[in-house]
Amino acid sequence: MNLTLLLHVLGVVVWVGGMFFAYMALRPVAASVLEPPQRLTLWAGVFGRFFPWVWAAVALILGSGLHMLAKLGGMEAPHYALTMLALGLAMMLIFAHVFFAPYGRLKRAVAGQDWKAGGAALGQIRSLIGINLSLGLLTIAVVFVGRWLLLAS
Structure with missing residues (x-):
């Protein structure tokens, strides 16, 4: 379980x-x-370099998370773990949308030097990354508070 958590x-x-x-x-x-x-x-260019790392991170997070969830009892796992799963899946769906929709539009706009369309796509990416960042930080807080409450009881 330690390697999985790592x-x-x-x-x-x-x-x-x-x-x-x-x-x-x-x-x-x-x-x-x-x-x-x-x-x-x-x-x-930044997204072109960062997004492959995000796909690898998503695979690691999902695979290791499901493995640990199974060890914790699956759907009988503590509420914080199930909340982490729900938030993580929402983040993954948002990222997939960013990758397949506005990021594609950004790449096409830059290639065609359509700066107005590129700015619109970048604005949408910025908003969605802001949401995902907030969800990621919330997920981390849920895990630590949930584990602390579980250990305190």
């Missing part, structure tokens, strides 16, 4: 940590110093 946490660190960096550090700087053509090209 893989799970590594996946979370890559995904949630990457979103935190992109949303809280890179986004504000890119918006303040780059013109739309450079900013949109930067983001298309």
Whole structure:
């Protein structure tokens, strides 16, 4: 179970940590110093490098999470674990939507130098990543508070 937990946490660190960096550090700087053509090209490149890591993290998180959930009793597992599963699945669905819809539009807009369409796609990605970052941080809090409450009882 220790190796499974390690893989799970590594996946979370890559995904949630990457979103935190992109949303809280890179986004504000890119918006303040780059013109739309450079900013949109930067983001298309950043996502092109980051999203394969997210897919790997999703596979690690889902596989290790389901394994640990089974060890905890499946659907009889503690409520915090089931809540983590629900939040994680929501995050994965949001990411899949980002990848297959607005990210595709961003790449096409940058390739065609359609900066208005690229800006719209990037705006949608930004909003959805903000939601996913919030869900990721909430999930981490749920796990720690849930485990603490379970141990305290």
